[in-house]
Amino acid sequence: MTHELKNIVRAYKAAKKKKQKTVLATVVALEGSSYRRPGVRMLIQEDGKRVGAVSGGCVEKEIVRQAETVFKDDVPKMMIYDGRYRLGCEGILYILIEPFVPEVDFLNAFDFILESRKQFKIISSYTKEEGSYADLSSFLVFNGEKIGFRATALLNGDGMLFEQDMKPCFKLVIIGAEHDAVQLCSYASLTGWEVTVVASAAEEKSITDFPGANIFITEEPETLSILDIDKQTAIVLMTHSYVRDLKYLLAIKESVPVYLGLLGPAKRREKLLNEFMDHCPEVSDTFFDMIHGPAGLDIGAETAQEIALAILSEILSVTRNKEPIMLKNKLGSIHT
Numbered sequence: 001m002t003h004e005l006k007n008i009v010r011a012y013k014a015a016k017k018k019k020q021k022t023v024l025a026t027v028v029a030l031e032g033s034s035y036r037r038p039g040v041r042m043l044i045q046e047d048g049k050r051v052g053a054v055s056g057g058c059v060e061k062e063i064v065r066q067a068e069t070v071f072k073d074d075v076p077k078m079m080i081y082d083g084r085y086r087l088g089c090e091g092i093l094y095i096l097i098e099p100f101v102p103e104v105d106f107l108n109a110f111d112f113i114l115e116s117r118k119q120f121k122i123i124s125s126y127t128k129e130e131g132s133y134a135d136l137s138s139f140l141v142f143n144g145e146k147i148g149f150r151a152t153a154l155l156n157g158d159g160m161l162f163e164q165d166m167k168p169c170f171k172l173v174i175i176g177a178e179h180d181a182v183q184l185c186s187y188a189s190l191t192g193w194e195v196t197v198v199a200s201a202a203e204e205k206s207i208t209d210f211p212g213a214n215i216f217i218t219e220e221p222e223t224l225s226i227l228d229i230d231k232q233t234a235i236v237l238m239t240h241s242y243v244r245d246l247k248y249l250l251a252i253k254e255s256v257p258v259y260l261g262l263l264g265p266a267k268r269r270e271k272l273l274n275e276f277m278d279h280c281p282e283v284s285d286t287f288f289d290m291i292h293g294p295a296g297l298d299i300g301a302e303t304a305q306e307i308a309l310a311i312l313s314e315i316l317s318v319t320r321n322k323e324p325i326m327l328k329n330k331l332g333s334i335h336t
Contacts, residue, residue, distance in 0.1 A: 001039055001040075001164070001166055001167075002114075002166050002167060002168060002169045003169045003170070003192035003193070003194075004040070004041060004052055004192065005041065005110075005122075005166070006114060006169065007051055007052065007192075008024070008041060008042075008043045008051055008052055008100075009102070009107070009110055011043050011045075011051040012043060012100060012102065013107075015045050015046075020045045020046045020047060021045075021046040021071055021099070021101075022043055022044065022045055022046070022099075022100045022101070023043070023044045023067045023070045023071060023097060023098065023099055023100060024041060024042070024043055024044075024097070024098055024099075024100035024138070024149060025041065025042045025043075025044065025054060025063045025067065025079075025095050025096070025097045026039070026040070026041045026054075026095065026096045026098075026124055026138060026162075027039065027040050027041075027054050027093055027094070027095055028094050028095070028096045028124050028126040028160075028162040029093075029094035029126065029128065029160075029162060030091055030092070030093055030094070031091060031092040032091030032092055036053075036054055036055060038162060038164075039122075039162075039164045040052070040053070040054045041054070042054050042060065042063065043100060044063070044064055044067045046071055048064060050064070054093070054095065055093075059081050059093060059095075062079070062081060063079065063095060063097065066079045066097055067097050069132065070097050070098065070099060073132070074099050075132045075133070075134050076096060076097065076098035076099070076132070076133055076134070076136040076137060077096075077097050077098075077130075077131060077132040077133065077136075078094065078095070078096060078097075078126060078127055078128075078129065078130050078131060078133065078136065079094075079095040079096075079097055079130065080092065080093070080094055080095070080128070080130050081093040081095060094126060094128055096124055096126050096136060096138070098136065098137060098138060098149065098150070099149075099150050100149055100150065101149070101150040102147075102148075102149055102150065103150075105147055106140060106147045106148070106149070109140065109142055109145075109147055110140065113142060113168075114168075114169065117168035117169075117171075117228055117230065117232070118142070118168065119165065119166065119167055119168065120140060120141060120142040120166050121140075121141040121142075121163060121164065121165055121166060122138060122139065122140055122141070122163075122164045122166060123138065123139045123141055123146070123161055123162070123163050123164075124136075124137070124138040124139075124161070124162045124164075125137060125138075125159045125160070125161055125162075126159060126160055126161075126162060127159055127160060128160070135159070136159070137149065137150070167232055168230070168232045169192070169193070169194050169232070170192070170193045170194070170232050170233075170234075170319070171193060171194045171195070171196065171228070171232060171233045171234070172184075172185075172188045172193045172194070172195050172196070172233075172234050172235075172236065172315070173195075173196045173197075173198065173229070173233060173234070173235045173236070173257070174188075174195065174196070174197045174198065174235075174236050174238065175198045175199075175235065175236070175237045175238065175239060175248050175252075176198075176199065176236075176237070176238035176239040176240065176263075177197065177199035177200075177203040177205040177209070177210075177239075178238070178239075178240050179304055180238060180263075180304040180307060180308065181197065181210075181238055182209065182210055182211075182304075183304040183305050183307075183308045184236065184238070184307075184308040184311060184312070185197060185210045185211070185212055185213050186210075186211050186212050186308075187305070187308040187309065187312055188212070188308075188312060189211070189212025189213070190212065191312060194214045195210070195212055195213045195214055195215075196213070196214060196215040196216075196217065197210050197213050197215070197216050197217070198217045198219060198224065198248075199216070199217070199218055200218070200219075200220060200239070200244065201218050201220065205218075221244065221247035221248045221250065221251045222247070222251070224248065224251040224252070229252070229255040229256065229257050230256070230257075231256070231257075231258045232258065233257045233258065234257055234258055234259035234260075234261070234315045234318075234319070235252065235255070235257045235259070235260045235261070236260075236261040236263065236295055236311060237249060237260070237261065237262050237263065238261075238263035238295075240263070242268065242271075242272065245262070245264075245272060246272055246275055246276060249272065249276055250276065250279055250280065253276075253280055253283055253287060256286075256290070257290060258290070258318065258319050259290060259292060259314075259315050259318045259319065260290045260291045260292065261291075261292050261293065261295030261296070261311060261314070261315070262291060262292070262293030262294065262295055263293075263294065263295055264293070264294060265294055266293070266294060269293035269294065272293075273288070273291070292314060292318065295310075295311050295314065296310030296311040296313070296314050297310050297313045297314045297317070297324055298310075299313065
């Protein structure tokens with residue numbers, strides 16, 4: 001969710017330079033089932049261009065049409081989309097459409113939150129009745145301070161509130177610079193994750209070799225110092241060198257990521273971890289609980305691109321605490 005808001009704020013800044021007004025649509029409530037859950041957002045520019053999506057495509061055109069009055073009079077409105085009588089999901093979406101004109105204090109706070117990887121909250125006031133309402137609005141809440149999505153925002157204490165806890169953007173640290181690392185970087189970036197690539201100087205690579213990478217670090221294991229490894233960070237060790245993998249594993253032994261993937265077969269993993277324990281017998285079981293090797297789900301992946309999908313899928317299943325199954329075999333709603 002945070003990376004989607006990051007893209008929206010980036011698009012707003014670009015639109016502002018072109019003197020284009022922007023409107024934000026937020027799904028604030030849902031009855032029944034839908035393609036996405038409450039908290040998804042879409043930015044609409046005055047020229048009709050959109051950033052983000054709130055559904056699989058069946059709702060967006062109606063939102064753009066409804067947004068015309070918000071562009072015209074700058075007054076927020078509630079839209080209700082009843083999917084029970086249309087193609088698509090069988091649910092009722094309640095969508096807040098409001099002017100999106102964040103001021104400098106909002107932009108500065110948001111930039112700080114992203115850079116420092118802090119949690120924050122978004123609160124939106126809404127009603128389940130269609131129409132225009134001047135007192136409906138959304139706020140970013142950080143360190144107890146409320147900062148509106150527009151300067152004239154009001155928080156209606158009498159209405160319903162949608163509160164959304166926002167975590168730091170998910171980050172993937174890739175240690176390795178071979179072809180499969182490039183593919184993993186590219187696919188992770190498309191997913192919206194922030195990607196850091198760590199490579200040895202001997203590999204003679206740079207950030208230009210990794211489309212979508214945010215940070216490229218040329219560092220040997222002996223001097224490696226990866227900052228900001230938290231529970232919103234996954235690490236995949238894939239140098240294709242047993243010796244390098246061992247040295248990098250020793251270098252990150254104090255880290256606490258949510259996921260640590262090892263590339264290669266089970267036999268290689270056992271040898272690597274046994275030798276690792278010989279060097280660091282004091283390492284706690286918690287560290288080993290984070291390790292997933294061979295990295296990835298068994299989906300029959302063979303190419304570098306397919307292996308990247310298998311690894312990303314496993315990371316998602318771990319971070320979302322989901323046991324992978326075919327959706328056709330799942331009882332109940334998809335998002336439970």
